[in-house]
Amino acid sequence: xxxxxxxxxxxxxxxxxxxxxxxxxxxxxxxxxxxxxxxxxxxxxxxxxxxxxxxxxxxxxxxxxxxxxxxxxxxxxxxxxxxxxxxxxxxxxxxxxxxxxxxxxxxxxxxxxxxxxxxxxxxxxxxxxxxxxxxxxxxxxxxxxxxxxxxxxxxxxxxxxxxxxxxxxxxxxxxxxxxxxxxxxxxxxxxxxxxxxxxxxxxxxxxxxxxxxxxxxxxxxxxxxxxxxxxxxxxxxxxxxxxxxxxxxxxxxxxxxxxxxxxxxxxxxxxxxxxxxxxxxxxxxxxxxxxxxxxxxxxxxxxxxxxxxxxxxxxxxxxxxxxxxxxxxxxxxxxxxxxxxxxxxxxxxxxxxxxxxxxxxxxxxxxxxxxxxxxxxxxxxxxxxxxxxxxxxxxxxxxxxxxxxxxxxxxxxxxxxxxxxxxxxxxxxxxxxxxxxxxxxxxxxxxxxxxxxxxxxxxxx
Ligand SMILES: Nc1ncnc2c1ncn2[C@@H]1O[C@H](COP(=O)(O)OP(=O)(O)OP(=O)(O)O)[C@@H](O)[C@H]1O
Ligand SMILES: [Mg+2]
Numbered sequence: 049x050x051x052x053x054x055x056x057x058x059x060x061x062x063x064x065x066x067x068x069x070x071x072x073x074x075x076x077x078x079x080x081x082x083x084x085x086x087x088x089x090x091x092x093x094x095x096x097x098x099x100x101x102x103x104x105x106x107x108x109x110x111x112x113x114x115x116x117x118x119x120x121x122x123x124x125x126x127x128x129x130x131x132x133x134x135x136x137x138x139x140x141x142x143x144x145x146x147x148x149x150x151x152x153x154x155x156x157x158x159x160x161x162x163x164x165x166x167x168x169x170x171x172x173x174x175x176x177x178x179x180x181x182x183x184x185x186x187x188x189x190x191x192x193x194x195x196x197x198x199x200x201x202x203x204x205x206x207x208x209x210x211x212x213x214x215x216x217x218x219x220x221x222x223x224x225x226x227x228x229x230x231x232x233x234x235x236x237x238x239x240x241x242x243x244x245x246x247x248x249x250x251x252x253x254x255x256x257x258x259x260x261x262x263x264x265x266x267x268x269x270x271x272x273x274x275x276x277x278x279x280x281x282x283x284x285x286x287x288x289x290x291x292x293x294x295x296x297x298x299x300x301x302x303x304x305x306x307x308x309x310x311x312x313x314x315x316x317x318x319x320x321x322x323x324x325x326x327x328x329x330x331x332x333x334x335x336x337x338x339x340x341x342x343x344x345x346x347x348x349x350x351x352x353x354x355x356x357x358x359x360x361x362x363x364x365x366x367x368x369x370x371x372x373x374x375x376x377x378x379x380x381x382x383x384x385x386x387x388x389x390x391x392x393x394x395x396x397x398x399x400x401x402x403x404x405x406x407x408x409x410x411x412x413x414x415x416x417x418x419x420x421x422x423x424x425x426x427x428x429x430x431x432x433x434x435x436x437x438x439x440x441x442x443x444x445x446x447x448x449x450x451x452x453x454x455x456x457x458x459x460x461x462x463x464x465x466x467x468x469x470x471x472x473x474x475x476x477x478x479x480x481x482x483x484x485x486x487x488x489x490x491x492x493x494x495x496x497x498x499x500x501x502x503x504x505x506x507x508x509x
Pocket of ligand 2: 223224288
């Protein structure tokens, strides 16, 4: 549904426009400039009907605010006949059209419909252009940062060959997705994709897991078993967490990689396979080689084509797109408030994309209504992104200057107090202020130690 915002202080006009336009889209009503800014901060409307003369700030002020904040919604100015010069002024400030009061309802409806259609068309054109200009998606991976788009291009190219690929990157950066994309885009896509997590299989089982075994090869081997390498025949074998592989198995794997043949455990007969190998690790394999934990010859075998995924904190441009992608996948059409988005973009993401995915899930579970706000996100994220979020709310006109500064001060004091277990003397020392000043500030800002009816540190004075 397109979003229509009516900004007018007169009840009568608000109601008649709501009735008139409810068939065209979701109609939101704002009685003044501040309310209109709050509405637009949740989502940009597709069309705005704006009264010029209102108590407090005028419609022209709102147009100037839109300009300053980059809100690019088409605006139809509603004006009394004697203020046509103001309407001209409004057009100069970027209004799309104007109608004079008292307005012909049907004519206004047609005007709004025309603007909505034009806007839908523009958005479609923009979407298509995005699609053509830069690929922001590969398989189930999305990203708009230069780093990710370079990886998408590389993966497409690599997929066509049979080269052995080593995917590195911190936990949660998407290594497994890259491995799958390589398989899915390769000529082997119709063959099997077999993933083995080398770190999750006990070392005494890993050899038979990979290479298979003959009946009676060891106690408990009651049947002949095909290993994972063999079951990947004709497809791709993904060896995840290869850095965890036991040295004895490393030797056997090296030979299998070199000759594409191996023996099942308990057999002397060689088996040959046709597999493409992709490996991944969140360790620094070169360092593991230097430390003697990983065989150098095996390292050179697996690291033929390296793909390195940057941590999310080094590609914050991806955060918004990722968050929106996860929201869209969850369905339900929920949105993030600008403050929540600012928190996400300001956070350091030690758990990378996986952590972001979980944060969105958390937000979806906690939010009520259609929007996920900052308070619906996990505490650590809301907290770290707090400064950025406060600034964003201030920019959006949701909070005044004084309140923003007070909230900022509150956040800092709370954090300092928490990290000193609410001991005021130590907190004051850490902040470089006297305890008396700290106490005054706490009283002024209404900060109290959690669960304490008595307001002072029991261990002091
Ligand atoms: N670029 C991306 N676009 C969309 N989803 C992503 C992207 N990168 C990662 N994800 C998602 O984040 C989660 C973690 O990704 P993945 O399992 O591939 O990470 P990993 O690097 O293998 O992590 P680990 O080292 O912990 O195994 C998955 O749910 C994955 O779908
Ligand atoms: Mg993984």
